[in-house]
Amino acid sequence: MDDTNQTPYVETVDASFLETLVGYNARRAALVVIDQFMQRMAPFDLRTVDFSVLSLITHNPGITSRQLCANLNILAPNLVAMINSLEKKKLIARKPHPLDGRAMGLHLTAKGQKLMVEAEKAVNQLELDATNRLTAAERKTLLVLLKKIYK
Amino acid sequence: MDDTNQTPYVETVDASFLETLVGYNARRAALVVIDQFMQRMAPFDLRTVDFSVLSLITHNPGITSRQLCANLNILAPNLVAMINSLEKKKLIARKPHPLDGRAMGLHLTAKGQKLMVEAEKAVNQLELDATNRLTAAERKTLLVLLKKIYK
DNA sequence: TATTGTTATACTCTATAACTATA
DNA sequence: TATAGTTATAGAGTATAACAATA
8 A cells, every 4th residue: 555545734835826926925025014114103103004194194285084095095984083193192283174165184283294204214214124135226126016006 | 475374285195205115015006906806706705815725725735724824924813713614615624634633634625626726717817917017027026026025 | 966074883804812632 | 831723802904874064
């Protein structure tokens, strides 16, 4: 008798099929970078999504909740608590929208501006660290190729 | 008086800072591809994570829960229900591990094998569709660069 | 009639502690 | 003493329906 019918077991896992998939690789890379992102933002008491919201407000003073939702793939009901929290921390302020009485424009406070200068500095450094195995050209190529997938 | 002090509002949102970030771009690309993935797997009644689990079992007959967790970043308690569900659907079967009495080796059933042949076909086609704006060389480059981030 | 912002709520995903049986 | 698998449970993230105020 040979051992053809013995129950097999696995010593080293072969993930080569999954590793051919763009979605699998993009998700794993994103998780690694976002994990480092969370660590760097912890001193600022910001989650990834909080940084994204504050960054869009930074570069788009007067942006509305509706516009934030559309750009960050957040549903409106789930944004409410985030905005309330950032307002409670005195990082942002709501002002009436000059053209639409239903909407509120979102703005950084002085405290929020100061925080975001430091936070964006930290993020820029994180980018260098997270991609330190890529050349500058490779990093640029990566961003171009990723945008071709989703834009 | 000029309009310097008027409250500003936003017509077109500028996300250019976020778009310089590898994590942001990788996450958005992953979400787009995974959304298409979910649609293609729906006819097979598989979620993304179910496909990943079944794919690893396909290419690693006898793999254990522990090994699945380590390779897919799933916590052991959260894998239990998935394995039970796949077993209930007669796609996989547990067999005693030949070397470790605590562990169970996971194997595809004939039904599971049949399903995975079709599912992997569908996934290969999805890959081509999701990356149809990339050349074959660009697609290869993208996978290489993403692996340099997380491996 | 449609849209902005909101509340309430449900569902899914992820995380932690603790147990059992085997190593 | 440590590990594989499991249970129970808590917390975070994501989803839908419905409402008031305004367009």
